Each structure stands twice: as structure tokens, then as C-alpha cells.
Amino acid sequence: MRAARCEVHGDPKNIVIRELPDPVAGPGQVVVAIEAAAVNYPDVLIAADRYQVSFPTPFTTGSEFAGKVAQIGSGVEGLTVGDPVMGSAMGGAFADRIAVASTSLTPIPAGLDMIHASAFNVTYRTAYHSLRTFGAMKSGDWVVVLGSAGGVGTACVDVATRLGGRVIAVASTKDRADLCRPLGAVETIAYDHENLKVRIKEITGGGADVVIDPVGGPYAEQSIRALTWGGRYVCVGFAQGEIPKIALNLVLLKGAIIRGFEIRTLAAHAPEAVKEGAAELSRLVGEGMTPYVSETFSLDDVPSALTKVAERKASGKIVIDMTR
Ligand SMILES: NC(=O)c1ccc[n+]([C@@H]2O[C@H](COP(=O)([O-])OP(=O)(O)OC[C@H]3O[C@@H](n4cnc5c(N)ncnc54)[C@H](OP(=O)(O)O)[C@@H]3O)[C@@H](O)[C@H]2O)c1
Numbered sequence: 090m091r092a093a094r095c096e097v098h099g100d101p102k103n104i105v106i107r108e109l110p111d112p113v114a115g116p117g118q119v120v121v122a123i124e125a126a127a128v129n130y131p132d133v134l135i136a137a138d139r140y141q142v143s144f145p146t147p148f149t150t151g152s153e154f155a156g157k158v159a160q161i162g163s164g165v166e167g168l169t170v171g172d173p174v175m176g177s178a179m180g181g182a183f184a185d186r187i188a189v190a191s192t193s194l195t196p197i198p199a200g201l202d203m204i205h206a207s208a209f210n211v212t213y214r215t216a217y218h219s220l221r222t223f224g225a226m227k228s229g230d231w232v233v234v235l236g237s238a239g240g241v242g243t244a245c246v247d248v249a250t251r252l253g254g255r256v257i258a259v260a261s262t263k264d265r266a267d268l269c270r271p272l273g274a275v276e277t278i279a280y281d282h283e284n285l286k287v288r289i290k291e292i293t294g295g296g297a298d299v300v301i302d303p304v305g306g307p308y309a310e311q312s313i314r315a316l317t318w319g320g321r322y323v324c325v326g327f328a329q330g331e332i333p334k335i336a337l338n339l340v341l342l343k344g345a346i347i348r349g350f351e352i353r354t355l356a357a358h359a360p361e362a363v364k365e366g367a368a369e370l371s372r373l374v375g376e377g378m379t380p381y382v383s384e385t386f387s388l389d390d391v392p393s394a395l396t397k398v399a400e401r402k403a404s405g406k407i408v409i410d411m412t413r
Contacts, residue, residue, distance in 0.1 A: 204410060233289055234269070300316065313347070
């Protein structure tokens with residue numbers, strides 16, 4: 090099979106396509122023939138060895154995929170060769186095939202094709218749980234989404250809108266924030282020329298109920314200062330590169346709640362919330378919700394796809410189409 094390999098940590102341009110032996114399903118595992126694999130920002134961080142978990146080289150890049158069951162290991166029940174499935178893994182998705190634990194796979198909800206299914210799990214689960222499970226978002230809330238033109242951002246705008254939130258999409262430029270209007274954003278803020286805190290307060294009157302922050306840096310404090318009393322700020326990531334430090338007087342004065350969300354460990358700590366989230370997301374897909382995929386690349390173009398994300402030029406999701 091062909092696979093996109095990181096042989097030296099650093100720039101994603103160094104990723105190379107190699108021929109590898111096909112994987113074999115071990116006990117409890119399934120081999121999936123991958124048809125599409127979505128790019129996530131952590132793929133860039135992992136290639137650069139700047140992620141929370143370090144991957145020794147060489148390794149196959151890619152963490153999220155959709156495809157068909159190709160081989161079933163011993164002890165696996167409930168799956169048949171040919172079943173369409175989607176899943177995520179710690180590496181290995183930018184390849185023709187992957188062997189993963191059967192428990193890491195889920196059926197593809199009716200309404201999503203392979204390209205959109207591959208781009209669903211990470212960003213939409215992150216969006217749902219950061220908004221609802223951690224941000225306690227209610228219908229009618231003012232919801233501020235930072236990094237709104239990115240993968241997590243577009244999913245947050247979409248889910249929050251569908252759950253009745255009034256969404257303010259925040260991005261570096263007006264053009265990028267405006268990408269979120271068709272997804273439901275009622276207001277936008279472009280911080281290349283607008284003051285984030287001032288504009289959130291002006292738009293909402295009393296301040297934001299929920300802030301979802303996958304960007305970090307200086308925008309974290311500015312948006313916490315723009316929370317209403319009892320508002321919730323959910324830290325999702327640090328795409329800007331700087332991990333913010335927040336003075337606790339801001340939390341005290343606003344009765345604010347600051348929470349962090351991390352998808353990798355959620356199932357271990359909150360299995361009931363995961364079940365609820367899956368049901369709610371399936372319901373929303375049934376109503377037509379689908380990820381915003383802006384572009385597809387072939388496996389040969391994985392280095393360009395990751396470079397585009399690293400250089401902040403991607404919008405919504407970029408997907409590697411393995412059938413090209
Ligand atoms: N906690 C979790 O479980 C979880 C799950 C998934 C992702 N994440 C994290 O969430 C973050 C976003 O992921 P993603 O997949 O949405 O990435 P993405 O599609 O690349 O979007 C990231 C957005 O961040 C903004 N950004 C990037 N660099 C920036 C900089 N130097 N200064 C200011 N803004 C910058 C960009 O906004 P503009 O459009 O405004 O330029 C971009 O649209 C990443 O840090 C990722 O690791 C966390």
C-alpha cells in the first residue's frame with residue numbers, strides 16, 4: 090500500500106510517499122480500506138514534533154479517515170467486510186489501509202459521503218462537546234467562535250447555530266470571518282482592524298455567554314474580558330502558538346467559568362456525554378448538517394495539503410481523497 094511518511098520531524102514539505110506492506114488485522118482489530126482522510130491542525134504539529142504526544146520517526150501521518158472494512162481480526166463482532174466506517178487514530182490515516190481497534194470505528198451516518206464523513210468526527214465532536222458538555226450552551230446564547238474559518242471553527246459555528254445559538258464568528262480578516270455567514274453566523278469580527286473585546290460587548294450588549302477558543306494567544310484574555318456575568322470560556326487549542334496566562338481576578342469579577350476540552354481523553358472520563366453527543370450529532374446530520382470541505386488533494390499532495398493548513402491558508406476542512 091502507499092502511505093505518506095514523516096521520516097524527519099519538521100516542515101510538512103518533508104513528508105514523502107512510500108510503498109509499505111499492507112497491514113494485517115490483529116485480535117480486536119479491523120483493517121479499513123481508506124477512501125478519504127481529513128487534515129487536522131494537529132497533523133502539522135505532530136509532523137513538527139510540537140504536539141502533546143511525540144511520535145518517533147518514521148511514522149505514517151494522518152489521524153482521521155473514512156472507508157470500508159477490508160479485513161476483520163479475531164474477537165471482533167458486529168462488523169462485516171465492506172461496511173462503511175469512519176474513525177480516528179493516532180497516525181496512519183494518510184495511507185491506502187489502516188489497522189485499528191474495532192472500538193475506534195463508528196458507522197457513517199446516513200447523509201454523509203466518504204469525503205465529508207472523513208472530516209466529521211474530530212471537528213464536530215469537538216464542536217458539540219466544547220459548546221454543550223463544557224460550555225453549557227443554551228438556545229439563545231451569544232456564542233463567540235475564535236478561529237472561525239478553520240476546521241474546528243466552522244464546525245462550532247454550524248453546531249452552535251443549529252442548537253439555537255447567536256453566533257459571532259471571529260477571524261483574522263473580514264473575508265475569513267464572512268465564510269461563516271452561510272453557516273449561520275449572525276455577526277462577524279475581524280481582529281486585523283477591530284478590537285475583539287469592544288466589538289463583542291457592542292454586539293451582545295451584556296457580553297458573550299460562551300466563548301470557544303481554538304486559537305489562544307492574546308485573544309483568550311480579550312474574549313474572557315468580554316464574557317457576561319457567569320459566562321463560559323472553553324479552551325480548545327493554541328493555533329496561534331502562545332499558551333495564554335489568565336489573571337484570576339477576571340474570573341472572580343465575572344463569576345466566569347473557564348474549562349478546557351480535549352477529545353482524546355473524553356471517552357475515558359465522560360462516556361455518557363460521548364453517547365449523548367453521538368446521538369445529538371446523528372440527529373443533526375439527519376437534518377442536513379455536513380462539514381464544510383473547501384478542497385480535496387490526492388495522497389501525493391499530502392505535503393501541500395499540510396503546508397496549506399500550516400500557513401493558515403485553508404478554510405473549513407481539507408480532505409485527502411484516496412480515490413484520486
Ligand atoms: N482540544 C481538542 O480536542 C482539539 C480538537 C481538534 C483541534 N484542536 C486544536 O484546535 C486548534 C484549531 O484546529 P483546526 O483543525 O480548526 O485548525 P485550522 O483549521 O488550521 O484552523 C485554525 C485557525 O486558527 C487561526 N490561526 C492559526 N494560526 C494563527 C495565528 N498565528 N494567529 C492567530 N490565529 C491563528 C486561523 O484563523 P484565521 O482564519 O483567523 O487566520 C485558523 O483558521 C488547533 O490548535 C488544534 O490542535 C483541539
